[in-house]
Amino acid sequence: MNWLIAAPEISYFASALWFLVLSLAAKPDARREHRTSLLLGGLGVAICTVSIGQEGYLFTRAFRVDLFSQVFKELLSLSLFLVLTLCGKMRDLRERHRHDFYVLLFVCTLAMMLLVSADHLLALFLSLELSSYSLYILVAVRRDQRFGTEAGIKYFLVGTFASAVMLFGLALLYASAPATYLSDMARAPSGMAERPLAFLGLLMTLGGLFFKLAVFPFHFWAPDTYQGAMNQVAAYIATASKVAAVAVMVRVVALAGQGSAHLVQILAVLSIMSMTVGNLAAIAQKDLKRLLAFSTTAHAGYVLIGILAVNESGYAGAVFYAMALLLMKFSAFLVVTVVAGDGKNLEVEDLAGLHRRSPILALTLMVSLFGLAGIPPTIGFTAKFLVFVAAMERGHFALVLIAMINVVVSLYYYLLVVKAAYLTEPREETGPRAVSLSTRILAGALASGMVVAGFFPTYLMELADSAVQVLLSGP
Amino acid sequence: MHLTYADFPYLSAILFSCVAGLGVILAVPDERKDLIRKAGAVFSGATLFLSVSLFVSYDRHLGGLQFVEKIAWIPSLGIHYFNGVDGFSLPNLLLTGIVFFTGVLTMWGMESRVKEFYALYFVLVTGVFGLFMSMDLFFIFVWYDVSLFPMYLLIAVWGSTRKEYGAMKLTLYLLAGSALILPTVIFLFVRSGLNTFDVVSLMQSGVFTPQDQKFAFLLLYLGFGILAGVWPFHTWSPVGHVAAPHAVSMVHAGVLMKIGAFGVLRVAVMLCPEGWKQWADLMALLAACGILYGALVGLRQTDLKYVIGYSSVSHMGVVGLGLSTVTLEGLDGAVFQMFAHGVMTALLFSSVGYIYDRTHTKMIPELGGLSRVMPVASAYFIVAAMAGMGVPGLACFWGELVVFIAAFKVYPVRGTTAVLALVVSALFMLRVVQHTFYGPPKEEYAHLPDISLVQGIPRMILLAVLLLFGLYPALLFDVIQTASVPFMVGLSR
Numbered sequence: 024m025n026w027l028i029a030a031p032e033i034s035y036f037a038s039a040l041w042f043l044v045l046s047l048a049a050k051p052d053a054r055r056e057h058r059t060s061l062l063l064g065g066l067g068v069a070i071c072t073v074s075i076g077q078e079g080y081l082f083t084r085a086f087r088v089d090l091f092s093q094v095f096k097e098l099l100s101l102s103l104f105l106v107l108t109l110c111g112k113m114r115d116l117r118e119r120h121r122h123d124f125y126v127l128l129f130v131c132t133l134a135m136m137l138l139v140s141a142d143h144l145l146a147l148f149l150s151l152e153l154s155s156y157s158l159y160i161l162v163a164v165r166r167d168q169r170f171g172t173e174a175g176i177k178y179f180l181v182g183t184f185a186s187a188v189m190l191f192g193l194a195l196l197y198a199s200a201p202a203t204y205l206s207d208m209a210r211a212p213s214g215m216a217e218r219p220l221a222f223l224g225l226l227m228t229l230g231g232l233f234f235k236l237a238v239f240p241f242h243f244w245a246p247d248t249y250q251g252a253m254n255q256v257a258a259y260i261a262t263a264s265k266v267a268a269v270a271v272m273v274r275v276v277a278l279a280g281q282g283s284a285h286l287v288q289i290l291a292v293l294s295i296m297s298m299t300v301g302n303l304a305a306i307a308q309k310d311l312k313r314l315l316a317f318s319t320t321a322h323a324g325y326v327l328i329g330i331l332a333v334n335e336s337g338y339a340g341a342v343f344y345a346m347a348l349l350l351m352k353f354s355a356f357l358v359v360t361v362v363a364g365d366g367k368n369l370e371v372e373d374l375a376g377l378h379r380r381s382p383i384l385a386l387t388l389m390v391s392l393f394g395l396a397g398i399p400p401t402i403g404f405t406a407k408f409l410v411f412v413a414a415m416e417r418g419h420f421a422l423v424l425i426a427m428i429n430v431v432v433s434l435y436y437y438l439l440v441v442k443a444a445y446l447t448e449p450r451e452e453t454g455p456r457a458v459s460l461s462t463r464i465l466a467g468a469l470a471s472g473m474v475v476a477g478f479f480p481t482y483l484m485e486l487a488d489s490a491v492q493v494l495l496s497g498p
Numbered sequence: 499m500h501l502t503y504a505d506f507p508y509l510s511a512i513l514f515s516c517v518a519g520l521g522v523i524l525a526v527p528d529e530r531k532d533l534i535r536k537a538g539a540v541f542s543g544a545t546l547f548l549s550v551s552l553f554v555s556y557d558r559h560l561g562g563l564q565f566v567e568k569i570a571w572i573p574s575l576g577i578h579y580f581n582g583v584d585g586f587s588l589p590n591l592l593l594t595g596i597v598f599f600t601g602v603l604t605m606w607g608m609e610s611r612v613k614e615f616y617a618l619y620f621v622l623v624t625g626v627f628g629l630f631m632s633m634d635l636f637f638i639f640v641w642y643d644v645s646l647f648p649m650y651l652l653i654a655v656w657g658s659t660r661k662e663y664g665a666m667k668l669t670l671y672l673l674a675g676s677a678l679i680l681p682t683v684i685f686l687f688v689r690s691g692l693n694t695f696d697v698v699s700l701m702q703s704g705v706f707t708p709q710d711q712k713f714a715f716l717l718l719y720l721g722f723g724i725l726a727g728v729w730p731f732h733t734w735s736p737v738g739h740v741a742a743p744h745a746v747s748m749v750h751a752g753v754l755m756k757i758g759a760f761g762v763l764r765v766a767v768m769l770c771p772e773g774w775k776q777w778a779d780l781m782a783l784l785a786a787c788g789i790l791y792g793a794l795v796g797l798r799q800t801d802l803k804y805v806i807g808y809s810s811v812s813h814m815g816v817v818g819l820g821l822s823t824v825t826l827e828g829l830d831g832a833v834f835q836m837f838a839h840g841v842m843t844a845l846l847f848s849s850v851g852y853i854y855d856r857t858h859t860k861m862i863p864e865l866g867g868l869s870r871v872m873p874v875a876s877a878y879f880i881v882a883a884m885a886g887m888g889v890p891g892l893a894c895f896w897g898e899l900v901v902f903i904a905a906f907k908v909y910p911v912r913g914t915t916a917v918l919a920l921v922v923s924a925l926f927m928l929r930v931v932q933h934t935f936y937g938p939p940k941e942e943y944a945h946l947p948d949i950s951l952v953q954g955i956p957r958m959i960l961l962a963v964l965l966l967f968g969l970y971p972a973l974l975f976d977v978i979q980t981a982s983v984p985f986m987v988g989l990s991r
Contacts, residue, residue, distance in 0.1 A: 164803075166967055189701055257865040295873060317720055378614075393647055397641045398643050398646075398647050399639070399640040399644060400644060402641055404640070408636075408680075408684075411680065411681070411684050412575065412684050412687065412688070415681070415684045415685055415688045416688050417689075420685055422679060422686065423680075424677070424678075424681045425890070427676070427677035427678075427680055427681055428674075428677050430673070430677060431670060431673045431674050431677050433672055434669065434670065435666070435670060438666060438669060441650070441651070442654060442662065445651055445654075446651075447664070480572065481571075481572055481573075484574065485574075486571065488574070
């Protein structure tokens, strides 16, 4: 076995160990730890970038390393690094928990990296559980006992339920295939997904992933968890966790091949419900993180449109959508975290007068929200466009129309946030907000990145395309 | 369609001067308001110059699509950066240049958040220019939305009279239009099987089955029609016009509503001619309703801007009526009316802007006798109002005349109703003029200064354009016919 192809995983494992050792030995020093984490996170991004062309198998084919998994590892390392940039001031985290916080973040990223390359059912399940358990603790670790603990327990209960469903689904898949490798199942005679047992297994397996992606009806944890978790952790869940979920979902649905009409119908219903429920519920939200949580559910619906097209362009669209979501959601959370400053939750009306307090943050917020709504020329529009084209190729006109109507609904609450940032005057006069230069540069880079990637999406599209081609062509 | 490639990328230069203007405005610090305004004037002036030179140098004998620029943008989906000018888009580009520049001048006196205003205004106009010149469905949609999203902030921040309500209503209505357009555009893309968004390739006959055309046309007509103020989807328009700041009202009523009508023409009519024939009856009905409804409701308004808003609904109905005739004259008249109405409405809003900035009211009962206080400013409004009534010698006359001649032949009853409605609209315009500018002057406005020569420049430009095309309509009709004649000939074959 060539250990070099596991370089990203090894690097994240070592980073986690490093923080574990640090927690035993060194005296706590917030600044130093943050710098170390940034360094290690940056190193991880670099390693993932270098090893993007790697191919091969790990641990007797339990993990398959190919362009598909490497692209997602790159995205995951990127989202960890971005989230780490927000961790400079964590006032709502106890000092003695800080090391654990970093350990868990790195472990969780490691688990997701294993998840996106898992080919064996057991490897898939174990890495999913590892990432989930890290997240349960990360959510509950917040100093605010009331919110943090409640959110952690809720997340844990719904999560374990989803895991149980998924485990049962995996068992059924094995019973009907009978194989324990996803790539072996994909080679099973076509029409396998039409068999009731296999179909049920596939659906229940997807159920566990629906939970991760916050698809209706597995979305109930999202608003409470986002609200109760630290802003940084919520940002991590909204970006990395979703990216990983999209990857596994594409892998699992690709098993069904072009065959299963029932699966497509069910996914279409779930997609419509997710979009509609997410968008309608988001309208009523006052807490910005809850609003973003419901919008996540809506976005899960849009991603499903790409996946349920069950063709190459649909999967590629979903992968592109994951990239876009990473960028847009993180930008929104960047603004939330920086504006909240002291780690409190942020109400929409707390944004009042942001355009004067910090023009660059207001601009970044506006671009990310328009992106989330899917207004060109942002990357969010391109992503929607790609999944719509894929769905239309399969003749889902009504689905695309419903999705577009949902876009109109979603624009309403995004505009309310934009209005708060640009129009509403704060109740008490606050001076300009001191935002560090590095944050301003990051915000500016994200805003321009969203627009530039929207205007010139060709490179990212080709990357997503070739990743999906590798996935579909098999070993 | 005949394509002539450009030696010099005029069209990209127009977009570039918008984007460069945006960049310069963003780079200037907030406090240098005068510099920002000057930068705005210089760059919008450049686009005006470019669009005028485009209008002049378009080869009328050659016709077809000229100044073409085509670069593959996203090859895997057949998306091209494909710009070109034909007889339909040329008048609209000229109109946009004129309204853009005069709008910048009209807002010269504004003091609040100048930088943000001009930045958003430039984004808005970039989208409008892009849409008129683009020949690629993907880009047409992108530009459509680019021109919509700055509207919300432009109205909600700098507007007046229920501005947040007006801004939200307008944005959601127009986005609802795009919710119909995007699925239909993708539907056409998939159905063509050509893997291209290029309008010129897609408009060849036989690409779409008649059934697809009928289906797609209806959705496209409704989607773009919302933006064109087609009755009964017009309700955003008066509210939005009233709430918007003057320059935005000018662009909005003057140009943005034309985007809707232009979209119906460029996308719906040109790609789905079978659908056009099929649904022409419905279009005529809605257009006649709009003309009548706009005129009757306008009669009851007491707010100057509402009056103009409803007259826009009425006048855009004329454009719709022209399109619905499926005849050469109707098409010519509709495009002419798009141009003429744009200039006329811009002049109306620009004049109201001056009056409102001085008197701080746009309620007709509170005004009166203004022609004695500010004779020149009043004259601008009165001339524009006369243009709106269709007085010969001003540009609107020709558009309406040609459309009505065509409409009488095809739809006698609806045509007659529409003409009667125009009499009503003349009545309400005269009533507004009478109550606002004549009668006893109000004490409190007696000291107000009249419009100065410099302040009058944007209005003079608009007035001159109205007169020029009113006295010499062939200048515009010749251009339009280079596109409409080949299109209608191709259709009858």
